[in-house]
Amino acid sequence: xxFKASAIRFLMKIVRPGxxxxxxxxxxxxxxxxxxxxxxxxxxxxEIALPEKTPRERGAxxxxxxxxxxxxxxxxxxxxxxxRLALDWVDFENESALDDSKGGILLASHVGNxxxxxxxxxxxxxxxxxxxxxxxxxxERRVIAEMRARAGWKFLSxxxxxxxxxxxxxxxxxxxxxxxxxxxSAGIAVPFFGLATSTPQGPAVFAxxxxxxxxxxxxRRIRPFKHVMRVGEPITWEDTGDRARTxxxxxxxxxxxxxxxxxxxxxxxxxxxxxFKEHY
Numbered sequence: 001x002x003f004k005a006s007a008i009r010f011l012m013k014i015v016r017p018g019x020x021x022x023x024x025x026x027x028x029x030x031x032x033x034x035x036x037x038x039x040x041x042x043x044x045x046x047e048i049a050l051p052e053k054t055p056r057e058r059g060a061x062x063x064x065x066x067x068x069x070x071x072x073x074x075x076x077x078x079x080x081x082x083x084r085l086a087l088d089w090v091d092f093e094n095e096s097a098l099d100d101s102k103g104g105i106l107l108a109s110h111v112g113n114x115x116x117x118x119x120x121x122x123x124x125x126x127x128x129x130x131x132x133x134x135x136x137x138x139x140e141r142r143v144i145a146e147m148r149a150r151a152g153w154k155f156l157s158x159x160x161x162x163x164x165x166x167x168x169x170x171x172x173x174x175x176x177x178x179x180x181x182x183x184x185s186a187g188i189a190v191p192f193f194g195l196a197t198s199t200p201q202g203p204a205v206f207a208x209x210x211x212x213x214x215x216x217x218x219x220r221r222i223r224p225f226k227h228v229m230r231v232g233e234p235i236t237w238e239d240t241g242d243r244a245r246t247x248x249x250x251x252x253x254x255x256x257x258x259x260x261x262x263x264x265x266x267x268x269x270x271x272x273x274x275x276f277k278e279h280y
Contacts, residue, residue: 008143012077017225021074025224028070036066042271044280049193049262049269064267071224076115076147078225083123083151090120090219090227097215097231098126103169104213105203106176107235107254109261110270112219113227115148118176120219120229122152127173129154131165131202133181158202165202169210176217177203179251180258182277188248189278192255193262197276204250207237214250216257220265232257 015024036042042065046058053061079085098121106128108117121128132148132155135141148155156164168175179200187198207214216232235257237250262269274280 006139008077008140008147011073012080012147015074015077017078021078021224024074025067025070028073029067032066032070033063038272038274041274041280045269045271045273045275046266048195048276048279049259049271050266061267062271065269065271068221068268069270069272071221072113072115075113075225076119076151079116079119080147080150083119086116086120086123086151089225090116090229092120092124093228093230095124095231098174101172102212103127103172103174104215104234105169105206106174107203107214107216107257108176108178108219109180109258110178110273111180111261111265112268113221114178114219115151116227117217117219117229118148118153118155119151120227121174121176121217122154128176129156129165129168129173130176131156131158131160131178133158162205165206166209169206169212175206177206179203179254180261180275181273182275188251190248190251190255192275193259195276195279197278199251199255201247201251203254204247207235207250208239208243208247214254216261218261218264220268 015021042062043058046062050058108114118128118130130153134157135144165175179202183198183200187200189196190199192199203214206212213234215234217229218232219227219229221227235253237253240246240249
């Protein structure tokens, strides 16, 4: 078993809400201050996304993004003891907006506790399958998959055949996608915070093929083990009669929604990801 996988399993065994979780968070915060992973990448991303902020303000936000990731891990580890805790931890403001048997494409992001977001949907009885990017580390990949399954997730690898994702939508269930990471060679160059960068086109392709709605889902932490979640207005788009042009237009609208999610809670954004690889 890899070191990462062993560390995750150890964390699940010892962490508890309250003083134990707070002490664990303080330990990791101290560690991160000594070795801030991808600090330069995070700082550059925040500079691109928040040009109106001063360097000092962005610096404060940067350190909060690390604190957020620490609490994300702790919360998801604690959730393994009782997945139903997601119902207590998350105030879902307009959950009834998902009471639609026709399903759709749920647009989530790496803002807030995205692991808890899908867990809350699952524990709330919503038929949701998430498309996920898996770790290259086999041990880490296995333990995270176990954690997600225990929390009630249904998920597909982003490398799975498209037909499996389409099957989810065809049975009028929800397909959850987080398209805010770099799209690599499979993506298309679409503006994100003013910079054209490769963006996953999955939500647009699925919307184009199935005519299902693209529905944004927001989640953010109020304090440890307390979150608020809401459903946004479905993204509107027009079929131009040209497939490539239509998919580009939907993807641009998706990126604008992703920008709103980041601006709402920049201190809970995964800024450490190399989102703008073409521009570093």
